Amino acid sequence: MKALVYEGVETLGLRDLPDPVADAGQSLVRIAASGICGSDMHAYLGHDERRPAPLILGHEAAGVIEGGARDGTRVTINPLVSCGQCTACASGRENLCPDRLIISMPPREGAFAQYVAMRDENLVVVPDHVPLEKAALAEPLAVSWHSVRLGLAAHDRALGQTALVIGGGAIGLAAALALKAQGIDDVTIVEPNATRRAYLSDVCGAQAIAAATDDYAIVIDAVGYAATRAMASALCSPGGVIVHIGLGEDTGGLDVRRMTLQEITFIGTYTYTRQDFRDTCAAIFAGSFGALNWIERRGLDEGPQAFRDLRAGTVAAPKIVLDPWA
Incomplete structure (x- = not known):
């Protein structure tokens, strides 16, 4: 697969890498849209020790399940992975789990790539009337x-x-x-x-x-x-x-x-609970956030320039979404 890899401070490279493999309880998601987040920019600038190079960044993503029983299902990804067993998780506050990780933090690669393997419980089905580039906004x-x-x-x-x-x-x-x-x-x-x-x-x-x-x-x-x-x-x-x-x-x-x-x-406040993510998706699907027409779409190969443009403050749209297949 093609992936945009953070290689060092203010350096990104497009690489050919092996496709990820979905383990038990996971699905392989063919990524259709992946948004650039402020935390991706922090890593790009060398300001986030949690995201050392080399690493595939990106955690705001939506796509289509490829293979398995749910093949062809359109989904958006909750990128926050928690242990499911601690006091915070048991109380429904998974965002406070001491072992929480977001994809794009080692050992979990991110979504600036053509494929991501993700736990099934972190996937929310997207109705056909919602474009996947808008479903990718669920995380922010x-x-x-x-x-x-x-x-x-x-x-x-x-x-x-x-x-x-x-x-x-x-x-x-x-x-x-x-x-x-x-x-x-x-x-x-x-x-x-x-x-x-x-x-x-x-x-x-x-x-x-x-x-x-x-x-x-x-x-x-x-x-x-x-x-x-x-x-x-x-x-x-x-x-x-x-x-x-x-x-x-x-x-x-x-x-x-x-x-x-x-x-x-x-x-x-940091991230969200699993219920917050589901509630947000429901609000998106119902149109409660409006048209969500504030996206600038670029190809994955345009990712390095997108980061440079964001760094320079020349991007008007609040969100750039990368298409790994463009």
Whole structure:
């Protein structure tokens, strides 16, 4: 099979590799679409020690089962693999499993390839009316669905029903869509990149601004840098909630004194539960996230240039999806 392999800092190569073999309880999935995630970019830049080279990156994927009893079944992939036995797994919080892995973390290769072998329990059937490139958005949408669910559970709606999302990439846009799908209508995205901001407004119908000065009851930081955490702690209204998804850098930014005095809740969140993933898929299939027309599709051989373009900040669309067969 052809695969896009991370070979070193800012270096990707297209290689011919053996097809993976599905073990018992697994299926071989012929990948139709695989999205580039911010974590893939972190690895590409050499910022993720969990993803050492050489490695096939990519974990946002959908395709068709090839072979076996379910041959021809269209599926999207929940890439989070957990042990299924620990306290977290038993309580339905698989994302906190101490042994959790996402494909694209050794020893599990990722989905920037023509085939992936995946556990059957991690595959969700996609209806025929849903394009597989949109079904591949289930993973980033599930990240945001989970974060919004946690934020709303901690939020007193009597204190306000406005939300600010910091960052207009795929996770930020997905958070805005998840907020609306879960009942918050007044949602603003702050995005400093003018090209991306115009795309969010013109194509996605989002309320996107260059800078924010008002207070918001819910603030979602989908970037995760010291500057964005500072923005979140300054703009969250008293009694509000900050939900922190981004993994840009580790420290700095939060105004802990203001958060303490104003009783602002801070929630760090990572990935999603298995139920969140299924709920997200159901919302996609029902059209609850809208048209999901914010995808730029490229071939797998265009992957290296796609990463360079993302690095340079010249991509307007929130999500680039690679087609391994183009």
